Amino acid sequence: MPRPPSDTPSRPRGRRAPGQTGAVERVTTDDGVRLWTETTGPDRAAARPVLLLHGGPGLWDYLRPVAALLEEDGPVHRFDQRGCGRSDPSDDLRMARAVADIEALRRHFGHARWTVVGHSFGATLALAYAWTHPGRVASLVALNGTGLGDWRTAYRAERDxxxxxxxxxxxxxxxxxxxxxxxxxxxxxxxxxxxxxxxxxxxxxxxxxxxxxxxAINWSANRRLAAEADGWTETWVRARLRRITAPAAVVHGAGDPRPAGPPAALARALPRGRFQKLPAAGHHPWRERPDQLRELLRRAVAARADADDW
Known part of the structure; x- marks a missing residue:
């Protein structure tokens, strides 16, 4: 029988020398799209790797400040999603394809499991990856995502x-x-x-x-991916969330114009979800509350699958 993924990740297969603090690399997917990636942080054999997923959809990686909060502890990977930023253009703009790209990156870097941190729309993508490949996610962070239920009504009112x-x-x-x-x-x-x-x-x-x-903002990716995710019914999503048994932190800035209720509902729907609100922080909590965010992220990265109270 195949061995289950270990809670202790393997090192990337020769991608960086131990201790090297940064590497830009283009990773080619099975359909020939080259994804721009950057890895920072020391390559320690015992360190749990982290993947950061930017939002949008249709934007580019802007999470370098978040990587800086974690990269003292181990490798932190970031990338531009297909069709975005420095990655190749692509007409295949589907959630399943985006999830497959993440799994391709995991295999490329040689990790058995990793912590996946998604910001904004990236939180939705992180959840989709986690319910598709639950055995590959050591822990999960949904950072200022939209959660479960209607969020747009309250968001538009507060934005205006x-x-x-x-x-x-x-x-x-x-x-x-x-x-x-x-x-x-x-x-x-x-x-x-x-x-x-x-x-x-x-x-x-x-x-x-x-x-x-x-x-440039990829408006085609923005429309198509957002429409696909919006088409998921809450019942359909809840059924898939039950597959995610890894520790899952749902973090929300109290000063985000998006309401806190839907993220809190998401945390309750996750088998090991924990809702954590950052006071006086907005949609980009690393701006206003970097120290508090660092502690929340480090706790999530350190969480073990067999811990009752993480």
Missing amino acids: RRATAEERARLGELAALARRSPGEEREFRTLAWCTDHADRARARRWAAEDAAAPH
């Missing part, structure tokens, strides 16, 4: 409350443009993202920093 009438009008004008100049694109992103932060004094500056990324 945080923006001025002038900002809402300008955002509408920019969104309606068939094409935006580089300056208009940065302004569009800044206005769209500045309501995500709990620290309103610094929200505009943080959003502008993120908006300056030199990558």
Whole structure:
């Protein structure tokens, strides 16, 4: 009989020398798409590896600050999802294909199990990977995801409350443009993202920093993947969540304009889910509460499958 995956991960197969702190690599999937990846942190044999999944859908990896919170302990992998950022274009934009890409990365890096951390839409993708490959997930973190149930109604109301009438009008004008100049694109992103932060004094500056990324948003991926995930019924999702027996932290910034109720419901639906709210943190809690987030993440990474109280 095949041996079950060990709780102690294997080292990546010769990808980096022990102790090397960074490596950019393009990993080719079985359909020929090259995924941009970056690995940081020491390559220790006993360390549990971590994979970070960015949100969007259709964005690029922006989770380098999150990797920095964990990379003292072991390897942290990040990548641009197919069709996004520095990865190759692709017309195959399905959740099943995205899940297959994650599993291809796990095999490429040679890990038996790893901790999967997904932010925003990446939390949805992390859950889909975990219920498809439960034996490969040592622990899971859903970071500022949307959870179970309706979240858009409360989110839209809070988003609009945080923006001025002038900002809402300008955002509408920019969104309606068939094409935006580089300056208009940065302004569009800044206005769209500045309501995500709990620290309103610094929200505009943080959003502008993120908006300056030199990558195009893949709107096709955004529409297609979001529509697919939106089509999942809650009953269908709940049945699959029961397959995830790994420790699962559902982390939500109390100052995120998205409501806390749906993530809390997700934590209750997971067999070993734990809901954790970060006070005074927004949709990107590494901005406002990096120290508290580090402790939550390290606890999740250290959680063992056989621990009753992790």
